[in-house]
Amino acid sequence: MVQEEIIGRDFPKPDARAKTSGRALYVGDITRPGMLYGKILRSPHAHARVLAVDVSEAAAMPGVKAVVTSADITGQNRIGMTGAKDQRVLADDKVRFYGEAVAAVAADTKETARAALQRIMVTYEELPVVESTTQALEPGAPQIGDKGNVCIHRKIVKGDWEKGLAEADVVVRGEYRTAPVEHAYLEPEAVLAEPAENGIFLWSSTKSVHLDQREVARVLGWPVERVNAAAAEIGGSFGGKSDLALNAIAALLCVKSGMPVSIVYEREESIQVSTKRHPCIIRYTHGAKKDGTLTAVKLDIVADAGAYSDYTSTVLPRMIIAGAGPYRVPNVFLEVRGVHTNNPVSGAMRGFGQPQVAFACERQMDRLAQVLGLDAIEVRLKNGLVDGDTSATGQELSGVTIRRLLEIARERMARDDAGGQGTPPKTYEKDAWGVAAFLYGNGRTGMPNPGVARMGLTGKGLVDLCVGTPDIGQGSDTTYSQIAAATIGVTPEYVRVTSADTRCTPDSGTTSGTRNTAIVGKAVQLAATKLRALLFRTAADLYSFDESRAEIRRADGGFVIEAPGHEPLTFARLAQDLGDELAVEEIYDPPVTPLDENGCGNPYAFYTYGVQCARVRVNIYTGKVTVKRILAVYDVGTVISPILFAGQIEGGVAMGVGYALTEEIKLSRGIVQNNNFDDYILPTSMDVPDVEIITVPLADQRGPFGAKGVGEPALVPTAAAIANAVANATGADVWNLPLSLEEVSKALDQKETER
Amino acid sequence: MAAGKYRIVFTLNNTQEEAMVNPDEVLVDLLREKFGLTGTKKGCGIGECGACTVLLDGKPVNSCLILAASISGKSVITIEGLKEEPAGALREAFIREGAVQCGYCTPGMIISAKALLDSTQTPSDEEIRKAISGNICRCTGYGRIVTAIRKAASTGQGSDKDREKD
Numbered sequence: 001m002v003q004e005e006i007i008g009r010d011f012p013k014p015d016a017r018a019k020t021s022g023r024a025l026y027v028g029d030i031t032r033p034g035m036l037y038g039k040i041l042r043s044p045h046a047h048a049r050v051l052a053v054d055v056s057e058a059a060a061m062p063g064v065k066a067v068v069t070s071a072d073i074t075g076q077n078r079i080g081m082t083g084a085k086d087q088r089v090l091a092d093d094k095v096r097f098y099g100e101a102v103a104a105v106a107a108d109t110k111e112t113a114r115a116a117l118q119r120i121m122v123t124y125e126e127l128p129v130v131e132s133t134t135q136a137l138e139p140g141a142p143q144i145g146d147k148g149n150v151c152i153h154r155k156i157v158k159g160d161w162e163k164g165l166a167e168a169d170v171v172v173r174g175e176y177r178t179a180p181v182e183h184a185y186l187e188p189e190a191v192l193a194e195p196a197e198n199g200i201f202l203w204s205s206t207k208s209v210h211l212d213q214r215e216v217a218r219v220l221g222w223p224v225e226r227v228n229a230a231a232a233e234i235g236g237s238f239g240g241k242s243d244l245a246l247n248a249i250a251a252l253l254c255v256k257s258g259m260p261v262s263i264v265y266e267r268e269e270s271i272q273v274s275t276k277r278h279p280c281i282i283r284y285t286h287g288a289k290k291d292g293t294l295t296a297v298k299l300d301i302v303a304d305a306g307a308y309s310d311y312t313s314t315v316l317p318r319m320i321i322a323g324a325g326p327y328r329v330p331n332v333f334l335e336v337r338g339v340h341t342n343n344p345v346s347g348a349m350r351g352f353g354q355p356q357v358a359f360a361c362e363r364q365m366d367r368l369a370q371v372l373g374l375d376a377i378e379v380r381l382k383n384g385l386v387d388g389d390t391s392a393t394g395q396e397l398s399g400v401t402i403r404r405l406l407e408i409a410r411e412r413m414a415r416d417d418a419g420g421q422g423t424p425p426k427t428y429e430k431d432a433w434g435v436a437a438f439l440y441g442n443g444r445t446g447m448p449n450p451g452v453a454r455m456g457l458t459g460k461g462l463v464d465l466c467v468g469t470p471d472i473g474q475g476s477d478t479t480y481s482q483i484a485a486a487t488i489g490v491t492p493e494y495v496r497v498t499s500a501d502t503r504c505t506p507d508s509g510t511t512s513g514t515r516n517t518a519i520v521g522k523a524v525q526l527a528a529t530k531l532r533a534l535l536f537r538t539a540a541d542l543y544s545f546d547e548s549r550a551e552i553r554r555a556d557g558g559f560v561i562e563a564p565g566h567e568p569l570t571f572a573r574l575a576q577d578l579g580d581e582l583a584v585e586e587i588y589d590p591p592v593t594p595l596d597e598n599g600c601g602n603p604y605a606f607y608t609y610g611v612q613c614a615r616v617r618v619n620i621y622t623g624k625v626t627v628k629r630i631l632a633v634y635d636v637g638t639v640i641s642p643i644l645f646a647g648q649i650e651g652g653v654a655m656g657v658g659y660a661l662t663e664e665i666k667l668s669r670g671i672v673q674n675n676n677f678d679d680y681i682l683p684t685s686m687d688v689p690d691v692e693i694i695t696v697p698l699a700d701q702r703g704p705f706g707a708k709g710v711g712e713p714a715l716v717p718t719a720a721a722i723a724n725a726v727a728n729a730t731g732a733d734v735w736n737l738p739l740s741l742e743e744v745s746k747a748l749d750q751k752e753t754e755r
Numbered sequence: 756m757a758a759g760k761y762r763i764v765f766t767l768n769n770t771q772e773e774a775m776v777n778p779d780e781v782l783v784d785l786l787r788e789k790f791g792l793t794g795t796k797k798g799c800g801i802g803e804c805g806a807c808t809v810l811l812d813g814k815p816v817n818s819c820l821i822l823a824a825s826i827s828g829k830s831v832i833t834i835e836g837l838k839e840e841p842a843g844a845l846r847e848a849f850i851r852e853g854a855v856q857c858g859y860c861t862p863g864m865i866i867s868a869k870a871l872l873d874s875t876q877t878p879s880d881e882e883i884r885k886a887i888s889g890n891i892c893r894c895t896g897y898g899r900i901v902t903a904i905r906k907a908a909s910t911g912q913g914s915d916k917d918r919e920k921d
Contacts, residue, residue: 012850019858020846020865022794022834029793186798186806186859186893235796235859236893267799473857473894643853643899650896651856677803677891685884685897 006486007705010643011493013478015233015471027190027205027232028264035192036065036106038253038263039113040246041120042273043095043102046342046670047142048124050091053103058119063112066257067120069103073252075221079244081211081347084309086146089219089248094127096144096307097342098670099272101245106253106261129669133281133302133339144307144340151305152313152338156320156392156599164296164331168287172368175283176360177736179664180276180304183349184682187235188265189243189274193254199226200254202247207237208510209500210468212247219248220255227251231500237472238655239348239512239712240274271675275310275347276665278303278338280319282360286368292379296331299323301357305338306345312338315346317445317595319353321603324392325361326402326439327383332392334599342670348512350652354440354716355659359737362436362720366727376435376724377410385439393595395602401609401635401696402437408694409435409611409633416615416629430618431628434725436717437611441604442709443515443590450589451520452506453527455484456582461558461571463488463495463531468508469520470500474711475644476516480524482640483704487528488535489552490559494571506585514709517640518606518700519590525704526586535561538578539569590702606703608713609635612653614721615689618729623744625726627657627689630718634693637700637708646693649714654688656718661687664738761824767792768836774823782818782826783807786833794834794862798891805890808863809833815870817889834862841872844910848903856894864890868904877908 018024055067070077070092077092078085091102103120107113130136136149145151165171192203199222204212209229217227234241246263253261265273285298301319305312316336323334369379384403390396413433425431443449454466465484471477481495498505508520532552540547545563553562560568575582590605615629630653639645662681666673674680699706719737726744727734732751736743760775767790774789786792786809795818798806802817809818810832818831845865848854855861864887871878871886878886883904884897892900 010853013853013855015858016850016855017846019855019861020849022792022862024858025793026796026859028797029787031791184891184893186804186857186891187796188798234857236857238893267801473859475856647853647856647895647899650898651894652896654896655893676801677799678801682891682893684888684891685901686888688897691896691898 003486003705006482006492007638007640008642010641011478011482013475024233026187026235027192027203030192030203030232032192032194032260035260035262036108036257037110037113038104038106038250038261039110039117040101040249040263041103041117042099043091045095045124045126046098046129047096047127049094049127050102051123051125054121055103058105058116061112061116061119063108064105064116065108065259066106066253067103067116068249068252068256072256073219075219077219079215079219079248080309081242081311082309082313084313087245087308087310089245097344101249104249104253106257106259130341131343131667131669133304133341136339136341144342149340150337151309151340152316154317154320154336154599156323156332156334158392158394159331161296161298161331161333165285165287168295169290170288170368170371172286172364172371173284174360174364174367175281175735176363178280178356178359179737180279180344180346181659181663182271182276182665182680183238183240183274184680185236185238185241188267188270189241189246190264191247191250192260192262193250194260195254195258196228199228200251202229202251203232204229204247205234206231206242207470207472207512208242209470209502210507211242211510212244213502215244216248216251220251228502230502231470234470234472237511238350239352243274267677268675271680272344272672275345276306277349278305278315278346278353278356280356282356284360284364286364288368288372290372292369292372292374292382294327294329294383297324297329297334299334301336303336303338304343304346305340306343307340308345310345311348312346314445315348315353319357320599321393321441321445322354322357322438323361325365326385326437326609328385328389329392334392343667344672350655351712351716352513354438355656355719358436358438358716358720359723362717363723366724377406380437381406393603394600397607399698399701401698402439404696405609405611405633405635406437409613409631412631412633412694413613425617428619428621430620430729432616432725432729434614434616434721434723434728435611436720436724438716440514440608440713440716442518442606442608443604444513446592446594446601446603448589449509449515449519450587451515451523452508452585452587453520453523454506454585455527455531456584457571457575457579458496459575459579461575463490465495465524466498466505467520467524468500468505469511469516472511474648475641476511479517479521479640479644483521483524484528486705487525488532494559514608514712517707517709518703519588521704521707522702523586523588526588527584530584530586531582534582534584535574538581539574542577543569606700606708608708608710610713610717612717612721614725616722616725616729618726618744620730620748623741623748625661625722625739625744627722629689630691632691632693634710634713635696635698636710637698637703638706639695640705640707645710648710649693650691652714653691653718654683656715657688657722658683659737660719660722661738662740763824763827765826765828766830768832776823778824780823782809782821782823785823786818792833792835796859796862798859805863805867806860808866808890810866810870813873815867834866837866837869841907842869844907845869845904848907848910852899852903852906854895854900854903860890860892864892864900868907871904872908880905
């Protein structure tokens with residue numbers, strides 16, 4: 001098969017059929033004989049000392065098979081997504097957020113498990129609740145973290161920002177705030193832990209079964225091999241969906257009871273205890289010459305990490321790496337602090353901190369343009385990075401397309417305007433475009449994050465591909481099958497992909513950080529190249545033909561190796577004769593370097609570039625914003641799977657519309673006030689605009705077939721573009737996300753007052 | 756313990772069934788736990804997300820809001836029992852158009868779409884958007900779902916015409 005017939009073409013997602021028939025099994029759909037139901041007792045305080053936990057009454061109830069507290073933890077009661085293992089599986093000394101797990105019960109019915117929770121007696125000593133980062137940074141504030149309230153402080157310094165500001169003709173300052181938001185994957189967290197030979201097995205809804213395996217083994221104090229985990233169908237992740245505490249609790253209950261234990265969260269429980277997008281206070285100072293040339297950017301971000309570290313140490317560096325935007329700035333001072341509070345734990349969420357920064361940065365660029373009397377695109381074009389420029393971290397960039405994307409965006413907006421905009425606005429409505437540009441590094445920031453792929457042939461002669469990264473619904477298994485097929489010379493339906501099962505797949509890292517296509521996909525390509533070569537070589541040895549003149553072609557019922565003067569060899573026969581010899585494994589670790597103390601380094605090997613333009617209509621009486629249209633102009637290198645690519649952009653835009661306009665986790669004393677979808681407002685089919693996608697066909701130098709990632713880049717600029725459009729439509733400055741009715745009305749009132 | 760339980764007799768995916776249910780038991784739990792029909796998903800439990808949508812006497816309802824005790828004499832169709840066209844056309848269109856990502860909303864979406872197409876053969880995009888406005892999808896941004904439903908409607912119509920010709 002030729003590459004062109006596979007790369008850039010659409011193939012059906014192998015999971016889609018079962019998902020449309022209702023046969024697809026998610027963790028909460030799986031049952032086992034004798035399965036117990038687990039329920040978790042959660043803290044009614046956001047901050048308290050745990051003085052005593054008495055489970056004796058609960059444990060004695062008929063039907064209760066196991067009760068666990070921190071005293072049952074045989075390994076370490078410390079878990080975490082990164083190196084900072086500070087989160088408790090079950091509270092020991094203190095509880096640090098509302099809803100933190102204190103004890104758990106497994107019983108033969110849900111009702112019994114629920115009733116047993118009420119018989120557990122916990123004695124708390126309430127402590128003052130730290131509700132904001134401002135409060136946490138005050139002298140004498142209660143200390144939440146094990147090492148104080150500032151859990152991370154990073155900066156990027158390049159040039160001399162003070163000198164840069166002194167050279168500026170204009171200086172624009174702004175303070176922006178963004179709300180915590182919820183991933184709101186439609187499937188709530190779930191786990192099923194069952195006894196297995198010499199250990200336990202977990203069915204997990206996760207972005208990394210290997211992380212689940214390691215962390216659960218550490219909690220149990222077992223060798224890693226005694227814990228295995230596989231992903232069932234995963235009902236969305238978006239950076240979340242690795243509730244390590246949940247998995248560990250199910251494992252503890254399973255070990256103690258000796259029975260399979262299922263725990264499925266209710267939505268309210270999920271929203272209260274799952275991680276959130278970091279809420280931020282972002283202070284920017286931009287300096288520029290009269291012609292718009294940036295001379296300096298100073299950035300100071302304070303991000304609420306919540307009660308534990310989780311992903312904060314990897315989310316926050318990304319915020320400042322993107323702090324200067326996709327622009328060349330000679331002098332930068334970009335700083336971020338992550339601060340513990342008694343709010344829900346902040347973690348990774350699609351965009352890894354960049355949607356917050358893009359909102360503030362792109363508002364600054366628009367305000368700068370306004371002050372200078374320049375066009376918003378013009379000021380971005382003036383400063384847009386080009387090949388050979390160095391980024392804020394001093395990385396020399398190549399394949400930079402931001403100026404080209406901006407020019408396309410300008411031309412497409414003009415074409416839209418010329419074509420008319422549907423129903424004209426009423427007298428109380430204002431329409432406008434808003435623009436936002438960004439760059440997004442693929443993969444984890446400045447640290448090794450190898451993609452690993454294992455490949456061979458199945459007994460029936462299919463290509464057998466194993467990767468650790470779960471397909472969370474976005475279709476990575478399909479993309480991998482295309483990359484493998486195009487490399488080997490077969491069609492994707494002849495590639496069987498097994499993902500996310502510690503019993504047979506290698507650890508390819510997490511499904512996060514926009515790393516699947518470019519990084520894991522590259523490992524798949526390398527493994528496929530190796531397998532193809534090995535197939536030819538071993539077959540030529542065994543059957544004595546000229547390897548250099550052999551080729552792979554389609555035949556009846558599959559693929560064959562054909563060589564002159566030799567019968568075609570079917571893959572099925574090759575699998576029978578050579579099976580074991582045909583196992584290959586390849587690793588691709590992108591060439592990155594860690595950032596030094598001044599934030600200097602090459603944090604990513606791939607950058608996705610993009611521009612989004614939002615056309616909005618604002619009702620100036622009510623403050624209601626309607627997004628009419630989004631233009632999404634992207635450089636993702638080669639698009640492997642067009643429908644999957646478009647699905648990422650369209651889904652990212654929808655999530656961005658929610659982030660811009662309605663989504664906000666409301667907190668009071670650390671308690672989520674809107675813990676279900678009646679008050680936490682997600683975009684519906686009535687709220688999401690038409691999205692037009694434009695890509696530039698520029699293959700990346702490194703990516704598999706020139707591909708780069710799009711999962712997170714899809715969302716990064718949406719809220720920023722909408723905010724700029726709202727400001728343009730109303731003439732009012734907007735400072736805070738979400739732009740709710742109240743927020744827009746407030747901005748309009750402010751504008752009136754200033755006039 | 757049967758005390759306090761209600762006996763219900765109803766039609767489930769065109770087969771008569773009976774069950775003993777608790778007074779506070781909701782239909783989604785009955786379907787998932789007693790009948791093993793796990794294609795009906797639970798996303799919020801308060802009738803906001805639509806993942807648990809089933810047809811009750813032909814109308815789409817959130818099965819998390821329906822008391823199991825109230826369905827005696829009624830007909831319930833779940834995703835597993837959705838056989839009558841345009842169900843097949845909808846499934847094919849959802850797969851082909853990329854309307855399925857994580858898939859957790861998909862059964863409910865298809866049920867809502869089926870109910871729409873039962874009442875309107877050639878819905879406008881606006882009508883399709885309204886019909887699925889009670890079904891949250893966090894993955895796709897809805898555009899591909901709308902396209903899939905529109906295309907399934909036109910396929911279904913084509914096959915009706917073909918049948919007329921025959």
